[in-house]
Amino acid sequence: MTHQLSLAELEEIEARHVLRNYARLPVAVASGADVWLHTTDGRRVLDLLCGLGVTSLGHAHPNVTMAITEQAGKLLHASNLVHLQGPVQLAERLAQSSLGGGVLFQNSGAEANEAAIKLARRHKRGGEVVSLHNGFHGRTYGALSATPQEAKQEPFAPLVGGFRAVPPTVEALETAVSDHTAAVLLETIQGESGVLPIPDDVLRAARAACDAHGALLIVDEVQSGMGRTGDMWSYEASGVVPDAITVAKALANGLPIGALITGPHLLDVLRPGDHGSTFAGNPLAAAAAHAVLDVMGDPGFLPRVREAGARLTAGLESLPDVAGVRGRGLMLAAELTPEAVERHGTTAELAGRLMTEHDVWVNAPTPTSLRLLPPLTIRDEQIDEGVRRIAAGLTAR
Ligand SMILES: *Cc1c(COP(=O)(O)O)cnc(C)c1O
Numbered sequence: 001m002t003h004q005l006s007l008a009e010l011e012e013i014e015a016r017h018v019l020r021n022y023a024r025l026p027v028a029v030a031s032g033a034d035v036w037l038h039t040t041d042g043r044r045v046l047d048l049l050c051g052l053g054v055t056s057l058g059h060a061h062p063n064v065t066m067a068i069t070e071q072a073g074k075l076l077h078a079s080n081l082v083h084l085q086g087p088v089q090l091a092e093r094l095a096q097s098s099l100g101g102g103v104l105f106q107n108s109g110a111e112a113n114e115a116a117i118k119l120a121r122r123h124k125r126g127g128e129v130v131s132l133h134n135g136f137h138g139r140t141y142g143a144l145s146a147t148p149q150e151a152k153q154e155p156f157a158p159l160v161g162g163f164r165a166v167p168p169t170v171e172a173l174e175t176a177v178s179d180h181t182a183a184v185l186l187e188t189i190q191g192e193s194g195v196l197p198i199p200d201d202v203l204r205a206a207r208a209a210c211d212a213h214g215a216l217l218i219v220d221e222v223q224s225g226m227g228r229t230g231d232m233w234s235y236e237a238s239g240v241v242p243d244a245i246t247v248a249k250a251l252a253n254g255l256p257i258g259a260l261i262t263g264p265h266l267l268d269v270l271r272p273g274d275h276g277s278t279f280a281g282n283p284l285a286a287a288a289a290h291a292v293l294d295v296m297g298d299p300g301f302l303p304r305v306r307e308a309g310a311r312l313t314a315g316l317e318s319l320p321d322v323a324g325v326r327g328r329g330l331m332l333a334a335e336l337t338p339e340a341v342e343r344h345g346t347t348a349e350l351a352g353r354l355m356t357e358h359d360v361w362v363n364a365p366t367p368t369s370l371r372l373l374p375p376l377t378i379r380d381e382q383i384d385e386g387v388r389r390i391a392a393g394l395t396a397r
Helices: 007-017 062-072 085-097 109-123 141-145 150-156 170-176 200-213 234-238 283-296 301-317 338-344 347-357 380-395
Strands: 029-033 036-039 044-047 103-106 128-132 163-166 181-186 216-220 244-247 258-262 322-328 331-336 363-366 369-372
Touching: 044 380, 062 283, 085 103, 085 258, 085 283, 103 109, 109 128, 109 141, 109 181, 109 216, 109 244, 109 258, 141 150, 163 170, 170 200, 181 200, 200 216, 200 234, 283 301, 301 322, 301 331, 301 380, 331 338, 338 347, 347 363, 347 369, 347 380
Parallel strands: 128 163, 128 181, 181 216, 216 244
Antiparallel strands: 029 036, 036 044, 103 258, 244 258, 322 331, 331 369, 363 369
């Protein structure tokens, strides 16, 4: 490694050699520890976003670091042509923690959803995939086709055929799902669209409609899974059991991994050669995921997420500029009052100033709300410090 470049130097190289795909905050991160990110100009930022729900055990968690280090010295890759103990046992653990069937590893959330869509079409050839308005399932073509958001889809038309989007209502699902439906793909809490919970009666209607027409109910747990909502999987709170779930973000605390997990009745749907991915199920990511599951397997872990979520919710609700808090566990959004939105310009600008002037990281999924996806390991005093920093940012104008 060469010496640490400054933010200005990084921006200068990026202007010449990095495609303009991302609008970045004017912050360069050098390292992280626990709930803190360390910037190259020496600031310590309280990370209440976890790189979008990924580093759920905080940065540089010692168990994860040790697992990765040990595995890196043994084997990084051997491909899916051979048996590998780490990934196989990870599949067993993931299935046993959820739907009890089979697992297909991928490398990201979008890819996990691609695999789920292929599973559904293999299960019902030519069938339609129904998703919900404001849903988000990823940026690859299949996942994007199930992501009915104009700004994300429109520039990249034509999309994949056989997708249909409906509003998240009982009636809409009852009308849209038919014998031609292969799957309903949905999030229980729509994260990217602003932490919008889908009501339980809508989830039950999706389950009933799928049962009536032989379609698969697939829950996208990419953001909401892995303890984020205070349950291991967000579907658990509703009592609705899907046929399959997709997982990614927090599964390996920062290493790329994704997984499709099915119920036992779907173990034999995909056949050898149907799908594949060179890197999927690699032993390094699997080792990290085992370490994450070990930590989350502590009987006190999920109750603590719920307790921390309640404390953070109460703290945010106590702020005069916050009109309400939605979400569950540590997957939360604070809706600002119209006056606060007016004072701050857009919430995106507010989130930018919270990051650059108040050293706390949240983001703005909608023009009127802030989203918080803090580490699930966050302590009470760190929650209180986060609320204080957000309050300071809100009262600065
Ligand atoms: C982030 C996200 C995805 C996409 O995951 P990538 O790893 O970015 O491909 C899919 N679904 C949901 C619900 C997500 O939040």
